[in-house]
Each structure stands twice: as C-alpha cells, then as structure tokens.
Amino acid sequence: MGFSYTLEKPWLIARFSEPQRMLSWSITHPGYAQADSVAWLEVSDSDLSADSDACEFLKRKMVKNGLGEAVGLMTSRDIRHHHLRESSKSDTTAQCMLTLGLDNGSYVGFPDGQSHTTGYGTINILCHVNIPLSDGALVEASSIVTQAKTAALLDCHMEHFSDQTRLSGTGTDCIVVACPIATARAPYAGLHTTVGQAMGDAVYHATFDAANLWWHQKSEAE
Numbered sequence: 001m002g003f004s005y006t007l008e009k010p011w012l013i014a015r016f017s018e019p020q021r022m023l024s025w026s027i028t029h030p031g032y033a034q035a036d037s038v039a040w041l042e043v044s045d046s047d048l049s050a051d052s053d054a055c056e057f058l059k060r061k062m063v064k065n066g067l068g069e070a071v072g073l074m075t076s077r078d079i080r081h082h083h084l085r086e087s088s089k090s091d092t093t094a095q096c097m098l099t100l101g102l103d104n105g106s107y108v109g110f111p112d113g114q115s116h117t118t119g120y121g122t123i124n125i126l127c128h129v130n131i132p133l134s135d136g137a138l139v140e141a142s143s144i145v146t147q148a149k150t151a152a153l154l155d156c157h158m159e160h161f162s163d164q165t166r167l168s169g170t171g172t173d174c175i176v177v178a179c180p181i182a183t184a185r186a187p188y189a190g191l192h193t194t195v196g197q198a199m200g201d202a203v204y205h206a207t208f209d210a211a212n213l214w215w216h217q218k219s220e221a222e
Contacts, residue, residue: 002086002095002128003038011065012040012079014097014126016178023138024176027055028062028072032135037070038126038176040099042079045120071176073124077101081213085206087198094198098125100210102218105167108150122172123149123207127199132182133189141177141189141199148200149173152207156215 003014019036022029029035041061048054058072077099085096101121127145150168157166177199189195 002093002130003097003126005084005097007079007082009079010042011067012042012082012097012099013067013070014038016128019181020128020178021133021138021181022071022176022178023142024071025174026071026073026176027174028059028070032138033071034181035069035071037067038073038178039067039070040073040075040079040082040124043074043076045076073126073174073176075099075101075122075124076103076120077122081210083206083210083213085202085209087201087205089194089198089201092129092131092194092198094127094129094195094202096125096127096199096202096206098123098203098206098210100124100207100214102167102170102211102214104170104172106169106171107166108168122170122174123210124174124176125149125203125207126176126178127203128178129189129195129199131179131195132185133179133195134185134187137186137189137195138177138179141179141195142175144189144191144196144200145175145177145203147191148203149175149207152204153211156208156211159212 003016005014015037019034022033082099100123103121
C-alpha cells in the first residue's frame, strides 16, 4: 500500500498507513530510517541566509509542526506544483511524488562555475515500491531513481533547446526510496527486475512532466 498526501502551504506531506523502510540523504534523517511520512517544506530566499544552518532550521520547523519523526525535505519550488505518478509491472507497484526547480541546475562532471543556471532550486523525489527490499536492493533502487531522473531531464531538454548545454540535476537534489518493512526482502532492484522497471517508469514520467512545466513557466516569465 502506498502513500496519501496533504498540501497545506508551506507543507506537502506524504503519509503511509504504517512505518516504511527508507533510504535517503535527507538532512534530517540521512541513511537508512523507518518513518511513516515524508515532509516537504517550501521556503523562500528570506527564510535562509547564506550563513544559516539549513538542517537546524528544517528540524525546528518540523518539530514545531509535529513532524519531528518525518523524513524532511526542503524546496524553494511552489509546492502546489508537485507531480505524482504510479506505475505497475506485474505484482509490483511504484508510486512517485516530486517537486522540481532547476535554477540550481548543472551537469555532472562540469568544472566549478560551469553550471548554466544560477540561484536556488532542487529536485526532491519520494519513490515508494510495494515490495520489501534488502539493504542492497534499496541502494540499487536509489540508483534506478537517479537514472530515471537524469534521463527525463536530458530528454525534456532536447524538446526545448537545440544547444549542447544540458542539465543532469541540481546541486541540492534529494531522493527518498521507500518500501514496506518485512523479514523476507527482494535482494535486487535493477533495470531487469519489476521493482526497477516500475520505479524507473514512475520517476521518469513524473520528472519529465515536472521539468516540462518548469521550462514553460520560466519561458513565460521571461
């Protein structure tokens, strides 16, 4: 069973009916964790200065709002522009929710200063699969989500631009992969498994739709 969600600015909260195993580099719960919710906090430039401690800021906000046990994410994207996608392969179902902004975008391997966008922006992704996964499979699932995100960004870019400047992500992306807690766990989550296929499909299409909307809004603003 996947998650439901609520949106009440500045919070976007995905909630599970029971705790799930999660793996992420969330600044509030990095690494492996068990949690029944993932919370996005929308922030503005005025909320955080250059010398602010982002982790402490987010933790304080979460505790104040009764979200201290949630896996925390932070974004400058208007959280009304979140994107959902579900994909099923055989008996495996993946559910993805994400927010995306590309003002902080860059291409992996670029030297310092070679990003062609500047400012604040990030891609925060939650992808849940209904199959319990081993520790290794959760790591592999995280790599599948990363591949799907990057492939979608590159494909979306090709639809909008003819130049060679590309984005593979932003400097502050965060991915949370989640699955049920169980003793029996699938050992693999690669591209040839239903887990990898379902998660990859859900994340690819959610990311593509989000990037497409972001580029359209940016073009209209200019």
